[in-house]
Amino acid sequence: xxxxxxxxxxxxxxxxxxxxxxxxxxxxxxxxxxxxxxxxxxxxxxxxxxxxxxxxxxxxxxxxxxxxxxxxxxxxxxxxxxxxxxxxxxxxxxxxxxxxxxxxxxxxxxxxxxxxxxxxxxxxxxxxxxxxxxxxxxxxxxxxxxxxxxxxxxxxxxxxxxxxxxxxxxxxxxxxxxxxxxxxxxxxxxxxxxxxxxxxxxxxxxxxxxxxxxxxxxxxxxxxxxxxxxxxxxxxxxxxxxxxxxxxxxxxxxxxxxxxxxxxxxxxxxxxxxxxxxxxxxxxxxxxxxxxxxxxxxxxxxxxxxxxxxxxx
Amino acid sequence: xxxxxxxxxxxxxxxxxxxxxxxxxxxxxxxxxxxxxxxxxxxxxxxxxxxxxxxxxxxxxxxxxxxxxxxxxxxxxxxxxxxxxxxxxxxxxxxxxxxxxxxxxxxxxxxxxxxxxxxxxxxxxxxxxxxxxxxxxxxxxxxxxxxxxxxxxxxxxxxxxxxxxxxxxxxxxxxxx
Numbered sequence: 001x002x003x004x005x006x007x008x009x010x011x012x013x014x015x016x017x018x019x020x021x022x023x024x025x026x027x028x029x030x031x032x033x034x035x036x037x038x039x040x041x042x043x044x045x046x047x048x049x050x051x052x053x054x055x056x057x058x059x060x061x062x063x064x065x066x067x068x069x070x071x072x073x074x075x076x077x078x079x080x081x082x083x084x085x086x087x088x089x090x091x092x093x094x095x096x097x098x099x100x101x102x103x104x105x106x107x108x109x110x111x112x113x114x115x116x117x118x119x120x121x122x123x124x125x126x127x128x129x130x131x132x133x134x135x136x137x138x139x140x141x142x143x144x145x146x147x148x149x150x151x152x153x154x155x156x157x158x159x160x161x162x163x164x165x166x167x168x169x170x171x172x173x174x175x176x177x178x179x180x181x182x183x184x185x186x187x188x189x190x191x192x193x194x195x196x197x198x199x200x201x202x203x204x205x206x207x208x209x210x211x212x213x214x215x216x217x218x219x220x221x222x223x224x225x226x227x228x229x230x231x232x233x234x235x236x237x238x239x240x241x242x243x244x245x246x247x248x249x250x251x252x253x254x255x256x257x258x259x260x261x262x263x264x265x266x267x268x269x270x271x272x273x274x275x276x277x278x279x280x281x282x283x284x285x286x287x288x289x290x291x292x293x294x295x296x297x298x299x300x301x302x303x304x305x306x307x308x309x310x311x312x313x
Numbered sequence: 314x315x316x317x318x319x320x321x322x323x324x325x326x327x328x329x330x331x332x333x334x335x336x337x338x339x340x341x342x343x344x345x346x347x348x349x350x351x352x353x354x355x356x357x358x359x360x361x362x363x364x365x366x367x368x369x370x371x372x373x374x375x376x377x378x379x380x381x382x383x384x385x386x387x388x389x390x391x392x393x394x395x396x397x398x399x400x401x402x403x404x405x406x407x408x409x410x411x412x413x414x415x416x417x418x419x420x421x422x423x424x425x426x427x428x429x430x431x432x433x434x435x436x437x438x439x440x441x442x443x444x445x446x447x448x449x450x451x452x453x454x455x456x457x458x459x460x461x462x463x464x465x466x467x468x469x470x471x472x473x474x475x476x477x478x479x480x481x482x483x484x485x486x487x488x489x490x
Contacts, residue, residue, distance in 0.1 A: 002357050009329060010349035010368075012418040019415065021406040082404025083423035089384040089401050100383035100407050171381055173480060174413035238479065311413045313477045 019175075019307040025080035027303040030165045031194075031296050032073040033107075034187055036066040037162035038195020040114055042212075044154035047147065057203035058212070060121045065198070066114040074107065099171045103164045109157045117154065120144045162188035165299075169306060177244035177309035178302070180233055186226040187299075193219040194295040197269075201288040209284055213273045216291060220270045227262065244309035253305045261301060265294010315374075315457040316392035316430055317485040318444070319467045320367050324451035327352055327365035331443035331452065335369075338431065338442035342421050347428040348443055367443065367452060370395060370416040370428035371476065371484030378408035378417065386425070392456065393485065394432050399424040413480040430454070457485075 014020050043063045046055040081087055091108070095101035120143050123129040131137045143150065166187030169178040193216050200212040234245035248257045269287035276282040327350045335341060335348050348369035356362050372395050379387045379395060386401035387408050397408075397417075402424035409417045409425060420426040431441035435454075439445070444452040455462030460469075464487070467473075471489045478484065 002355070004353055004355035007352040008349060009332065009351070010346055010415075012345050012415075015409065015415050015418050019410065021409045021419075080405070081423075082406070082419050082425075083399075083402050084404070086384075086400065086403045086424075089386070089403055093385050095383055095385055097380045098383045098407070100381065100405060104383060172407075172411045173377060174411050307410070310415075311477045311480055 019310070022080070022303055022307065024300070025076040027296075027300040029073040029076045029080075030168075030187070030299040030303065032069040032076075033165050034162055034191025034295065034299070035194040035198060035292070036069040036073070036110070036114065037158045037165070037188075038191040038193070039063055039066050039069075039198055040110065040117070040154050040158040040195075041162065041192060042195055042199060042215075043117065044151040044158065047151045048155065054205070055208050055211070057205065057208055058199045060125060061202060062195075062199045063114060063121075064118045064125075067111065067118055070107065070111045070114060074111065099164060099168045102160075103168060106157060106161050106164055109153070110161050113150065113154050113157065116143050117150060120147065120150075159188065162191040165191065169302065172306075174311065175244075175306045175309055176234075176238075176240040176311070177247060178306040179241070180230055182226050182230045182233065183302070186223065186230065189219050189223045189226060190295050190298055193223065194292050197288040197291040200284055210277065213277060213284075213287075216287070217270055217273050217277075220266045220291075224262070224266060240309070240311055243312075247305045247309060252308075253301055256297065257301050257305075260297040261294050264290055265297060266291075269294070314392040315485070316372065316394055316435070317455070317457045317464050317487060318369075318430070318441075319453040319464045319473065319487040319489055321449075321451040321453070321467070321471075321489045322364050322366055323489065324449045325350075325365040325367055326449055328448060330446050330448055331367050334442040334446040335428070335431075338434075339429070341426075345418055345420070345426075347416075347426070366488060367447075368414070368416075368476070369443070369486065370430075371414055371482065371486040372428075372430060374483035374485060375481065377411040377413075377482060381407045381411045383407065390432065392430075392435075394430045395427075396429055396432065397425050397427060399426075413477055413482065414484075 010016055039062045042058045046058045052059045078087060090104040120140060131140055163184045166184035170181055170183040173179045196212045196216045200209050203209050231245050234241045247253045269290040272282050272287040329350050331348055332346055339347060341347055348367060351366045351368050353364045354361055372393055374393055376395050379389055384401045384403055386398045388396060390396055404419060404423045417425050417427045434441060440454055444454045453463045453467050455464035457465055459465060467489060468487055473487045473489050475484045475487060
Protein backbone atom coordinates (compact mmCIF):
# COMPACT_ATOMS: atom_id res chain seq x y z
CA UNK A 1 0.00 0.00 0.00
CA UNK A 2 1.25 3.46 -0.89
CA UNK A 3 1.62 5.55 2.20
CA UNK A 4 3.00 8.92 3.13
CA UNK A 5 4.44 9.84 6.50
CA UNK A 6 4.72 13.56 7.08
CA UNK A 7 6.80 15.15 9.82
CA UNK A 8 6.35 18.90 10.06
CA UNK A 9 8.59 21.27 11.96
CA UNK A 10 5.72 23.71 12.38
CA UNK A 11 4.05 23.96 15.79
CA UNK A 12 2.20 27.28 15.79
CA UNK A 13 -0.19 27.65 18.75
CA UNK A 14 -3.89 27.21 17.82
CA UNK A 15 -2.92 26.05 14.33
CA UNK A 16 -0.99 22.84 14.98
CA UNK A 17 -1.44 19.93 15.30
CA UNK A 18 -5.14 20.67 14.75
CA UNK A 19 -6.64 24.01 13.89
CA UNK A 20 -8.42 25.45 16.94
CA UNK A 21 -8.72 29.07 16.00
CA UNK A 22 -12.45 29.25 16.82
CA UNK A 23 -13.90 27.91 20.05
CA UNK A 24 -17.09 28.20 22.09
CA UNK A 25 -17.38 31.95 21.46
CA UNK A 26 -18.10 31.48 17.77
CA UNK A 27 -20.39 28.49 18.34
CA UNK A 28 -22.33 30.41 21.00
CA UNK A 29 -22.64 33.42 18.72
CA UNK A 30 -23.85 31.26 15.82
CA UNK A 31 -26.51 29.83 18.12
CA UNK A 32 -27.82 33.07 19.66
CA UNK A 33 -27.54 34.84 16.29
CA UNK A 34 -29.65 32.13 14.66
CA UNK A 35 -32.16 32.12 17.52
CA UNK A 36 -32.52 35.91 17.46
CA UNK A 37 -32.87 35.80 13.66
CA UNK A 38 -35.66 33.21 14.00
CA UNK A 39 -37.51 35.21 16.66
CA UNK A 40 -37.29 38.49 14.74
CA UNK A 41 -38.24 36.84 11.47
CA UNK A 42 -41.47 35.43 12.90
CA UNK A 43 -42.24 38.69 14.70
CA UNK A 44 -41.96 40.71 11.51
CA UNK A 45 -43.71 38.04 9.42
CA UNK A 46 -46.76 37.77 11.66
CA UNK A 47 -46.93 41.54 11.98
CA UNK A 48 -46.94 41.90 8.19
CA UNK A 49 -49.62 39.19 7.96
CA UNK A 50 -51.76 41.38 10.21
CA UNK A 51 -51.91 38.84 13.05
CA UNK A 52 -50.55 41.08 15.76
CA UNK A 53 -53.52 40.30 18.03
CA UNK A 54 -53.72 36.48 17.92
CA UNK A 55 -49.95 36.02 17.70
CA UNK A 56 -49.10 38.56 20.34
CA UNK A 57 -46.28 36.43 21.82
CA UNK A 58 -44.55 36.12 18.47
CA UNK A 59 -44.98 39.77 17.53
CA UNK A 60 -44.64 41.52 20.92
CA UNK A 61 -43.23 39.33 23.67
CA UNK A 62 -40.63 37.09 22.10
CA UNK A 63 -38.70 39.92 20.35
CA UNK A 64 -37.95 41.37 23.80
CA UNK A 65 -35.38 38.59 24.15
CA UNK A 66 -33.67 39.37 20.84
CA UNK A 67 -31.66 42.44 21.93
CA UNK A 68 -30.30 40.49 24.90
CA UNK A 69 -29.46 37.47 22.75
CA UNK A 70 -27.73 39.67 20.19
CA UNK A 71 -25.76 41.50 22.88
CA UNK A 72 -24.62 38.15 24.32
CA UNK A 73 -23.58 37.10 20.81
CA UNK A 74 -21.77 40.35 20.07
CA UNK A 75 -19.95 40.15 23.41
CA UNK A 76 -18.84 36.60 22.58
CA UNK A 77 -17.62 37.76 19.17
CA UNK A 78 -15.75 40.68 20.69
CA UNK A 79 -14.23 38.41 23.34
CA UNK A 80 -12.98 36.12 20.55
CA UNK A 81 -11.11 38.91 18.75
CA UNK A 82 -7.38 38.95 19.40
CA UNK A 83 -6.76 42.53 18.34
CA UNK A 84 -9.73 43.93 20.22
CA UNK A 85 -8.92 47.64 20.17
CA UNK A 86 -9.07 47.59 16.36
CA UNK A 87 -12.58 46.12 16.12
CA UNK A 88 -13.89 49.43 14.72
CA UNK A 89 -11.97 48.62 11.55
CA UNK A 90 -14.94 46.40 10.65
CA UNK A 91 -16.98 49.55 10.19
CA UNK A 92 -14.59 51.65 8.15
CA UNK A 93 -14.98 49.42 5.10
CA UNK A 94 -17.43 47.17 3.28
CA UNK A 95 -15.87 44.03 1.83
CA UNK A 96 -18.40 42.32 -0.41
CA UNK A 97 -16.25 39.19 -0.78
CA UNK A 98 -16.03 38.65 2.98
CA UNK A 99 -19.01 36.98 4.72
CA UNK A 100 -17.78 38.34 8.04
CA UNK A 101 -18.02 41.90 6.72
CA UNK A 102 -21.60 41.19 5.61
CA UNK A 103 -22.30 39.79 9.07
CA UNK A 104 -20.82 42.76 10.89
CA UNK A 105 -22.97 45.17 8.88
CA UNK A 106 -26.08 43.00 9.18
CA UNK A 107 -25.66 42.98 12.96
CA UNK A 108 -25.29 46.76 12.80
CA UNK A 109 -28.78 46.87 11.27
CA UNK A 110 -30.49 44.03 13.16
CA UNK A 111 -29.35 44.87 16.71
CA UNK A 112 -30.68 48.46 16.83
CA UNK A 113 -33.78 47.32 14.95
CA UNK A 114 -34.52 44.65 17.56
CA UNK A 115 -34.12 47.24 20.32
CA UNK A 116 -36.45 49.70 18.54
CA UNK A 117 -39.02 46.98 17.82
CA UNK A 118 -39.10 45.86 21.45
CA UNK A 119 -39.19 49.43 22.73
CA UNK A 120 -42.25 50.33 20.65
CA UNK A 121 -44.18 47.54 22.39
CA UNK A 122 -43.01 48.32 25.92
CA UNK A 123 -45.93 50.67 26.79
CA UNK A 124 -48.41 48.02 25.57
CA UNK A 125 -46.89 45.27 27.63
CA UNK A 126 -46.29 47.31 30.75
CA UNK A 127 -49.30 49.57 31.28
CA UNK A 128 -48.22 52.81 32.86
CA UNK A 129 -44.83 52.77 31.12
CA UNK A 130 -43.70 56.33 30.44
CA UNK A 131 -40.80 57.43 28.27
CA UNK A 132 -38.94 59.84 30.50
CA UNK A 133 -38.24 62.58 28.01
CA UNK A 134 -40.39 64.30 25.43
CA UNK A 135 -38.03 63.57 22.55
CA UNK A 136 -38.05 59.86 23.42
CA UNK A 137 -41.83 60.00 23.42
CA UNK A 138 -41.78 61.58 19.95
CA UNK A 139 -39.22 59.11 18.68
CA UNK A 140 -41.32 56.16 19.91
CA UNK A 141 -44.41 57.65 18.27
CA UNK A 142 -42.49 57.98 15.00
CA UNK A 143 -41.41 54.34 15.06
CA UNK A 144 -44.88 53.12 16.01
CA UNK A 145 -46.30 55.03 13.05
CA UNK A 146 -43.72 53.40 10.78
CA UNK A 147 -43.88 49.88 12.17
CA UNK A 148 -44.73 48.42 8.78
CA UNK A 149 -41.49 49.73 7.27
CA UNK A 150 -39.58 48.43 10.29
CA UNK A 151 -41.18 45.01 9.81
CA UNK A 152 -40.17 44.87 6.16
CA UNK A 153 -36.56 45.76 6.97
CA UNK A 154 -36.59 43.25 9.82
CA UNK A 155 -38.00 40.35 7.82
CA UNK A 156 -35.22 40.75 5.24
CA UNK A 157 -32.33 41.54 7.58
CA UNK A 158 -33.19 38.73 10.01
CA UNK A 159 -33.26 36.23 7.14
CA UNK A 160 -29.84 37.49 6.03
CA UNK A 161 -28.60 37.13 9.62
CA UNK A 162 -29.90 33.55 9.78
CA UNK A 163 -28.30 32.54 6.48
CA UNK A 164 -25.10 34.41 7.25
CA UNK A 165 -24.38 32.28 10.32
CA UNK A 166 -23.98 29.33 7.96
CA UNK A 167 -22.32 31.15 5.07
CA UNK A 168 -19.64 32.44 7.42
CA UNK A 169 -18.40 28.86 7.65
CA UNK A 170 -19.27 27.61 4.17
CA UNK A 171 -17.03 30.25 2.56
CA UNK A 172 -13.89 28.48 3.77
CA UNK A 173 -12.80 26.03 1.14
CA UNK A 174 -9.78 25.11 3.28
CA UNK A 175 -12.13 23.27 5.69
CA UNK A 176 -13.97 20.72 3.55
CA UNK A 177 -16.67 20.03 6.15
CA UNK A 178 -17.73 23.67 6.16
CA UNK A 179 -17.32 24.09 2.43
CA UNK A 180 -20.87 23.18 1.46
CA UNK A 181 -23.45 25.71 0.31
CA UNK A 182 -26.20 23.80 2.15
CA UNK A 183 -24.80 25.10 5.46
CA UNK A 184 -26.43 28.53 4.96
CA UNK A 185 -29.97 27.16 4.45
CA UNK A 186 -29.39 24.52 7.16
CA UNK A 187 -28.40 27.14 9.75
CA UNK A 188 -31.27 29.40 8.67
CA UNK A 189 -33.71 26.51 9.10
CA UNK A 190 -32.28 25.57 12.47
CA UNK A 191 -32.41 29.22 13.61
CA UNK A 192 -36.08 29.40 12.54
CA UNK A 193 -36.87 26.18 14.39
CA UNK A 194 -35.16 27.50 17.54
CA UNK A 195 -37.09 30.78 17.21
CA UNK A 196 -40.38 28.90 16.81
CA UNK A 197 -39.50 26.69 19.79
CA UNK A 198 -38.78 29.76 21.90
CA UNK A 199 -42.12 31.36 20.98
CA UNK A 200 -43.91 28.07 21.68
CA UNK A 201 -42.21 27.87 25.06
CA UNK A 202 -43.35 31.27 26.34
CA UNK A 203 -46.76 31.51 24.61
CA UNK A 204 -49.92 31.01 26.69
CA UNK A 205 -52.28 31.10 23.73
CA UNK A 206 -53.15 27.57 22.51
CA UNK A 207 -53.75 28.68 18.90
CA UNK A 208 -50.34 30.32 18.77
CA UNK A 209 -48.68 27.32 20.42
CA UNK A 210 -50.24 24.93 17.95
CA UNK A 211 -49.28 27.04 14.97
CA UNK A 212 -45.66 27.22 16.06
CA UNK A 213 -45.68 23.54 16.87
CA UNK A 214 -46.68 22.88 13.25
CA UNK A 215 -44.09 25.33 11.95
CA UNK A 216 -41.45 23.54 14.03
CA UNK A 217 -42.50 20.17 12.64
CA UNK A 218 -42.23 21.46 9.10
CA UNK A 219 -38.84 23.09 9.69
CA UNK A 220 -37.46 19.95 11.36
CA UNK A 221 -38.49 18.01 8.26
CA UNK A 222 -36.66 20.52 6.09
CA UNK A 223 -33.60 20.34 8.35
CA UNK A 224 -33.47 16.54 8.15
CA UNK A 225 -33.70 16.81 4.38
CA UNK A 226 -30.81 19.32 4.34
CA UNK A 227 -28.69 17.08 6.57
CA UNK A 228 -29.23 14.04 4.36
CA UNK A 229 -28.54 16.21 1.33
CA UNK A 230 -25.35 17.51 2.91
CA UNK A 231 -23.98 14.02 3.41
CA UNK A 232 -25.06 12.92 -0.07
CA UNK A 233 -23.18 15.90 -1.46
CA UNK A 234 -20.07 15.15 0.58
CA UNK A 235 -20.01 11.47 -0.33
CA UNK A 236 -20.37 12.25 -4.04
CA UNK A 237 -17.57 14.83 -3.91
CA UNK A 238 -13.77 14.78 -3.78
CA UNK A 239 -11.69 12.79 -1.29
CA UNK A 240 -11.32 15.63 1.23
CA UNK A 241 -15.09 15.98 1.47
CA UNK A 242 -15.59 12.23 1.73
CA UNK A 243 -13.14 12.34 4.64
CA UNK A 244 -15.01 15.31 6.13
CA UNK A 245 -18.30 13.39 6.03
CA UNK A 246 -16.42 10.52 7.68
CA UNK A 247 -16.05 12.64 10.82
CA UNK A 248 -19.81 12.20 11.29
CA UNK A 249 -20.11 8.73 9.68
CA UNK A 250 -17.94 6.57 11.89
CA UNK A 251 -15.43 9.22 12.94
CA UNK A 252 -15.03 10.89 16.35
CA UNK A 253 -18.09 13.14 15.97
CA UNK A 254 -20.52 10.39 14.95
CA UNK A 255 -22.24 9.70 18.27
CA UNK A 256 -22.62 13.29 19.48
CA UNK A 257 -23.99 14.33 16.09
CA UNK A 258 -26.53 11.59 15.47
CA UNK A 259 -27.63 11.30 19.12
CA UNK A 260 -27.64 14.93 20.32
CA UNK A 261 -28.42 16.80 17.12
CA UNK A 262 -30.53 14.44 15.04
CA UNK A 263 -32.20 12.13 17.59
CA UNK A 264 -32.63 14.24 20.73
CA UNK A 265 -32.73 17.59 18.92
CA UNK A 266 -34.96 16.73 15.96
CA UNK A 267 -36.57 13.27 15.94
CA UNK A 268 -37.75 13.16 19.57
CA UNK A 269 -39.22 16.69 19.64
CA UNK A 270 -40.89 16.04 16.27
CA UNK A 271 -42.53 12.88 17.66
CA UNK A 272 -43.58 14.71 20.84
CA UNK A 273 -45.14 17.47 18.76
CA UNK A 274 -47.02 15.00 16.59
CA UNK A 275 -48.39 13.37 19.75
CA UNK A 276 -49.34 16.76 21.14
CA UNK A 277 -51.11 17.81 17.95
CA UNK A 278 -53.06 14.57 18.14
CA UNK A 279 -54.38 15.57 21.54
CA UNK A 280 -51.94 13.90 23.94
CA UNK A 281 -50.98 16.05 26.92
CA UNK A 282 -47.32 16.83 26.56
CA UNK A 283 -45.70 19.68 28.46
CA UNK A 284 -44.80 22.14 25.70
CA UNK A 285 -41.58 22.99 27.46
CA UNK A 286 -40.11 19.57 26.66
CA UNK A 287 -40.01 19.53 22.83
CA UNK A 288 -39.07 23.24 22.77
CA UNK A 289 -36.15 22.74 25.14
CA UNK A 290 -34.95 19.70 23.17
CA UNK A 291 -35.04 21.64 19.91
CA UNK A 292 -33.00 24.45 21.42
CA UNK A 293 -30.55 21.93 22.89
CA UNK A 294 -30.16 20.25 19.49
CA UNK A 295 -29.57 23.66 17.96
CA UNK A 296 -26.73 24.47 20.35
CA UNK A 297 -25.15 21.07 19.72
CA UNK A 298 -25.39 21.50 15.93
CA UNK A 299 -23.46 24.79 16.04
CA UNK A 300 -20.83 23.48 18.44
CA UNK A 301 -20.26 20.24 16.54
CA UNK A 302 -20.04 21.91 13.14
CA UNK A 303 -17.65 24.59 14.43
CA UNK A 304 -15.34 22.05 16.08
CA UNK A 305 -15.54 19.25 13.50
CA UNK A 306 -14.97 21.72 10.67
CA UNK A 307 -11.59 22.61 12.11
CA UNK A 308 -10.68 18.94 12.24
CA UNK A 309 -11.34 18.57 8.51
CA UNK A 310 -8.60 19.69 6.15
CA UNK A 311 -6.64 19.10 3.00
CA UNK A 312 -3.81 16.64 3.43
CA UNK A 313 -0.55 17.09 1.59
CA UNK B 314 5.35 41.42 -11.93
CA UNK B 315 4.70 38.09 -10.24
CA UNK B 316 7.00 37.12 -7.39
CA UNK B 317 7.37 33.41 -6.79
CA UNK B 318 9.69 31.01 -5.00
CA UNK B 319 11.00 27.63 -6.07
CA UNK B 320 12.29 25.02 -3.62
CA UNK B 321 14.63 22.36 -4.98
CA UNK B 322 13.56 19.26 -3.07
CA UNK B 323 16.53 17.37 -4.52
CA UNK B 324 18.94 19.75 -2.80
CA UNK B 325 17.10 20.55 0.43
CA UNK B 326 18.45 18.60 3.40
CA UNK B 327 16.02 19.96 5.98
CA UNK B 328 18.63 21.84 8.05
CA UNK B 329 16.12 24.54 9.11
CA UNK B 330 18.53 27.40 8.42
CA UNK B 331 15.72 29.11 6.49
CA UNK B 332 13.50 28.87 9.56
CA UNK B 333 16.10 30.42 11.86
CA UNK B 334 17.00 33.14 9.34
CA UNK B 335 13.34 34.10 9.04
CA UNK B 336 12.84 34.21 12.79
CA UNK B 337 15.84 36.52 13.22
CA UNK B 338 15.11 38.74 10.21
CA UNK B 339 11.43 39.19 10.97
CA UNK B 340 11.56 39.06 14.75
CA UNK B 341 9.15 36.11 14.82
CA UNK B 342 8.04 35.44 18.42
CA UNK B 343 9.50 32.38 20.13
CA UNK B 344 7.36 29.29 19.60
CA UNK B 345 6.03 30.51 16.24
CA UNK B 346 7.29 30.22 12.67
CA UNK B 347 6.58 31.81 9.31
CA UNK B 348 8.40 29.07 7.40
CA UNK B 349 9.02 25.48 8.36
CA UNK B 350 10.49 22.20 7.18
CA UNK B 351 8.34 19.24 6.19
CA UNK B 352 9.90 15.82 5.93
CA UNK B 353 7.81 13.41 3.90
CA UNK B 354 8.45 9.72 3.41
CA UNK B 355 6.22 8.29 0.72
CA UNK B 356 5.85 5.10 -1.27
CA UNK B 357 5.35 1.38 -0.74
CA UNK B 358 7.86 -0.41 1.45
CA UNK B 359 10.69 -0.98 0.59
CA UNK B 360 10.40 1.53 -2.29
CA UNK B 361 10.37 4.65 -0.14
CA UNK B 362 11.30 8.17 -1.10
CA UNK B 363 12.32 10.90 1.29
CA UNK B 364 11.55 14.51 0.45
CA UNK B 365 12.39 17.68 2.35
CA UNK B 366 10.37 20.78 1.72
CA UNK B 367 10.91 24.28 3.01
CA UNK B 368 7.31 25.55 3.24
CA UNK B 369 5.79 28.97 3.85
CA UNK B 370 2.87 31.12 2.68
CA UNK B 371 2.14 30.32 -0.98
CA UNK B 372 1.24 33.93 -1.82
CA UNK B 373 -1.66 32.49 -3.79
CA UNK B 374 -2.81 34.29 -6.91
CA UNK B 375 -6.38 33.46 -5.83
CA UNK B 376 -5.93 34.07 -2.12
CA UNK B 377 -8.86 32.97 0.10
CA UNK B 378 -7.39 34.86 3.07
CA UNK B 379 -7.64 38.18 1.23
CA UNK B 380 -11.15 37.37 0.07
CA UNK B 381 -12.54 36.56 3.52
CA UNK B 382 -10.80 39.35 5.48
CA UNK B 383 -13.57 41.62 6.82
CA UNK B 384 -11.41 44.73 7.18
CA UNK B 385 -9.05 44.53 4.21
CA UNK B 386 -6.08 43.97 6.54
CA UNK B 387 -5.02 41.03 4.37
CA UNK B 388 -4.10 42.61 1.07
CA UNK B 389 -2.01 42.10 -2.04
CA UNK B 390 0.92 44.34 -2.96
CA UNK B 391 3.31 44.45 -5.90
CA UNK B 392 4.26 41.11 -7.41
CA UNK B 393 1.17 39.44 -5.89
CA UNK B 394 2.70 39.30 -2.41
CA UNK B 395 0.04 38.79 0.28
CA UNK B 396 0.56 40.94 3.37
CA UNK B 397 -1.28 41.69 6.63
CA UNK B 398 -1.60 45.24 7.91
CA UNK B 399 -1.44 44.87 11.72
CA UNK B 400 -3.22 48.19 12.22
CA UNK B 401 -6.25 47.02 10.27
CA UNK B 402 -6.31 43.45 11.59
CA UNK B 403 -8.91 42.73 14.29
CA UNK B 404 -7.59 39.20 14.98
CA UNK B 405 -10.86 37.49 14.07
CA UNK B 406 -9.12 34.40 12.68
CA UNK B 407 -11.12 34.17 9.45
CA UNK B 408 -7.98 34.19 7.30
CA UNK B 409 -6.38 31.49 9.45
CA UNK B 410 -9.43 29.28 8.94
CA UNK B 411 -9.43 30.03 5.22
CA UNK B 412 -5.83 29.01 4.50
CA UNK B 413 -5.53 25.43 3.24
CA UNK B 414 -1.79 25.56 3.99
CA UNK B 415 -2.24 26.76 7.57
CA UNK B 416 0.49 29.31 6.86
CA UNK B 417 -0.85 31.96 9.24
CA UNK B 418 -0.91 32.36 13.00
CA UNK B 419 -2.07 34.87 15.58
CA UNK B 420 0.87 36.94 16.80
CA UNK B 421 1.00 37.23 20.62
CA UNK B 422 0.30 40.95 20.11
CA UNK B 423 -3.10 40.03 18.67
CA UNK B 424 -2.85 40.55 14.93
CA UNK B 425 -2.35 37.82 12.33
CA UNK B 426 1.13 37.26 10.99
CA UNK B 427 2.72 35.29 8.16
CA UNK B 428 5.51 35.14 5.57
CA UNK B 429 5.93 38.39 3.63
CA UNK B 430 8.44 37.04 1.06
CA UNK B 431 10.66 39.53 2.99
CA UNK B 432 9.17 42.30 0.85
CA UNK B 433 11.13 44.86 2.89
CA UNK B 434 14.36 43.26 1.65
CA UNK B 435 13.09 42.63 -1.89
CA UNK B 436 12.21 46.32 -2.24
CA UNK B 437 15.86 47.12 -1.48
CA UNK B 438 16.99 44.68 -4.18
CA UNK B 439 17.93 41.94 -1.70
CA UNK B 440 16.70 38.35 -1.58
CA UNK B 441 14.37 37.04 1.15
CA UNK B 442 16.28 36.04 4.30
CA UNK B 443 15.58 32.31 3.84
CA UNK B 444 16.88 32.36 0.27
CA UNK B 445 19.94 34.34 1.30
CA UNK B 446 21.12 31.91 3.99
CA UNK B 447 20.26 28.52 2.45
CA UNK B 448 23.53 26.54 2.65
CA UNK B 449 22.59 24.18 -0.19
CA UNK B 450 21.26 27.05 -2.36
CA UNK B 451 18.02 25.16 -2.87
CA UNK B 452 15.73 28.22 -2.70
CA UNK B 453 15.15 30.46 -5.72
CA UNK B 454 13.21 33.71 -5.64
CA UNK B 455 12.27 36.08 -8.42
CA UNK B 456 9.80 37.48 -10.89
CA UNK B 457 7.90 34.94 -13.02
CA UNK B 458 7.08 37.64 -15.56
CA UNK B 459 10.80 38.04 -16.23
CA UNK B 460 11.80 35.03 -18.39
CA UNK B 461 15.43 35.41 -17.33
CA UNK B 462 14.86 35.40 -13.58
CA UNK B 463 16.35 32.52 -11.60
CA UNK B 464 12.94 31.17 -10.68
CA UNK B 465 11.61 31.35 -14.29
CA UNK B 466 14.64 29.46 -15.56
CA UNK B 467 14.29 26.75 -12.90
CA UNK B 468 10.61 26.26 -13.73
CA UNK B 469 11.45 26.06 -17.45
CA UNK B 470 14.19 23.50 -17.05
CA UNK B 471 12.95 21.33 -14.20
CA UNK B 472 9.87 19.30 -13.27
CA UNK B 473 7.91 20.88 -10.47
CA UNK B 474 4.76 20.60 -8.41
CA UNK B 475 2.69 22.88 -6.22
CA UNK B 476 0.97 21.86 -3.00
CA UNK B 477 -2.73 20.93 -3.14
CA UNK B 478 -3.46 22.73 -6.42
CA UNK B 479 -6.93 21.19 -6.13
CA UNK B 480 -7.70 23.72 -3.38
CA UNK B 481 -7.97 26.21 -6.23
CA UNK B 482 -5.79 28.93 -4.74
CA UNK B 483 -3.17 29.09 -7.52
CA UNK B 484 -0.16 28.83 -5.15
CA UNK B 485 3.11 30.56 -6.09
CA UNK B 486 5.49 28.35 -4.13
CA UNK B 487 6.94 25.75 -6.51
CA UNK B 488 8.68 22.53 -5.54
CA UNK B 489 11.28 21.25 -8.03
CA UNK B 490 11.19 17.47 -8.13
